[in-house]
Amino acid sequence: MAHVVELTYYPIKGCAGTSVTEALLTPAGLAHDRSFMVVSEQGVFRTQRRDPRLALIQPSVDPEGGRLTLHSPGVEPLTIDVDTSGARRAVDLFGAPYRGIDQGDPAASWLSHVLRTPSRLVRVPPEHHRVTDGRTPGTSGYADSCPLHVVSRATLDLLDRRLTARGAPPVAANRFRANVVVDGWNDPHTEDRAHRFSIGEAELGYAKLAIRCAVTLVDQETGTRAGPEPLRTLATYRRATEGGIAFGAKFAVLLPGKVSVGHDVTVTEWGESEL
Numbered sequence: 418m419a420h421v422v423e424l425t426y427y428p429i430k431g432c433a434g435t436s437v438t439e440a441l442l443t444p445a446g447l448a449h450d451r452s453f454m455v456v457s458e459q460g461v462f463r464t465q466r467r468d469p470r471l472a473l474i475q476p477s478v479d480p481e482g483g484r485l486t487l488h489s490p491g492v493e494p495l496t497i498d499v500d501t502s503g504a505r506r507a508v509d510l511f512g513a514p515y516r517g518i519d520q521g522d523p524a525a526s527w528l529s530h531v532l533r534t535p536s537r538l539v540r541v542p543p544e545h546h547r548v549t550d551g552r553t554p555g556t557s558g559y560a561d562s563c564p565l566h567v568v569s570r571a572t573l574d575l576l577d578r579r580l581t582a583r584g585a586p587p588v589a590a591n592r593f594r595a596n597v598v599v600d601g602w603n604d605p606h607t608e609d610r611a612h613r614f615s616i617g618e619a620e621l622g623y624a625k626l627a628i629r630c631a632v633t634l635v636d637q638e639t640g641t642r643a644g645p646e647p648l649r650t651l652a653t654y655r656r657a658t659e660g661g662i663a664f665g666a667k668f669a670v671l672l673p674g675k676v677s678v679g680h681d682v683t684v685t686e687w688g689e690s691e692l
Contacts, residue, residue: 419601419682421616422570426450426596428478428485429538430559431464431471433637434594435478439677442619444670445557446564447596449478451541453485454517454559455528458535460508462559465632470532473640485520487527495527501543508539510559518542551624552612555669563624563667567608568595572665575605579650588647591637593629595665599682606690608666613686618674626691628661655692663692 425434426447432455441448455463455471465471475488478499486496497520505516517539519525528536541558549555549563557564568590577587590598597616599608612623629651634644648662657663 419569419599419607419684421597421676421678421680421682422600423598424596424676424678425594427594428476429453429455429471429474430462431455431468432474432476433472434591435476437678439675441673442565442616442670442676443673444555444564446560446670447676449482450564450596451558451560452478452482453520453538453540454508454510455532455536456508456517456539458537460506460517460539462508462510463532463536465635466630468532468534469635469642470640472635472637474528474531485524487524489531492527492531495523497521497524499540501540505542506539511561515547515559516542516545549624549669551667551669553622553624553669553671555622555624564670565597565621565668566593566595566627566665567597567599567621567668568593568627568665569602569605569608570598570600571602571605572608573598576647576651576664579654580646583650585646585650588633589637592633592635592647593627593665594632597676601682606692609663609690609692610687611666611682611684612688613671614682614684615672616682617676617680618672619670619676620672620674621668622671623688624667624669626657626663627665627667628657629664633664657692659691 520538
């Protein structure tokens with residue numbers, strides 16, 4: 418039986434993730450996932466595509482979401498009280514306009530120091546009502562698109578074998594920044610065809626393939642670009658029909674609930690891969 422072997426949420430978009438053994442899956446994804454975002458002084462989102470040092474920032478948020486602590490090697494940690502009621506400011510995510518609540522000057526100064534460029538931290542406001550695209554629409558915080566990214570262990574293992582065959586070392590799974598890793602699906606890329614499934618109390622609906630970008634070239638431990646792998650190898654067998662390189666799949670939350678490592682993954686609707 419397929420089951421969950423990893424659960425990870427990313428409190429700040431683009432920064433390091435937090436692995437947990439259980440979590441609440443909300444309509445916008447795992448609780449606290451991408452609820453914060455680093456932006457330029459002009460409000461444009463920062464991403465590892467341009468600012469790979471984001472990977473060096475390890476945020477932690479308390480279960481209620483009221484306090485956020487920022488960690489980075491060689492830098493004194495900073496803890497702030499999360500502001501959920503302050504003035505809204507305009508922010509830009511892939512050219513789309515949203516709103517964010519600025520988290521104050523101490524957080525901005527800390528982030529600017531670590532990233533070596535003027536930056537500010539914003540949080541999703543309570544009235545944030547974003548509709549995501551794909552076969553099954555949903556909502557999310559500041560994620561690139563859909564609220565949940567799922568990849569299987571078999572998919573990751575196949576890539577490792579392909580890399581090894583080309584004389585390249587395997588890459589760490591955290592390059593792909595998945596929320597859920599599933600083991601027990603024997604065929605690689607089964608997540609492409611699992612169009613509806615349940616985990617614990619929750620139910621998910623397939624939205625679209627996950628199209629990969631230059632973030633996969635960033636070593637998440639050092640915050641530096643280390644390409645051209647894995648994109649060079651993925652390009653040999655995972656080119657999507659609509660363009661780009663697909664690896665993993667994005668899902669919308671049909672039914673929120675508690676999910677845990679070890680929970681069975683029960684597929685109730687299969688479909689054809691879009692690749």
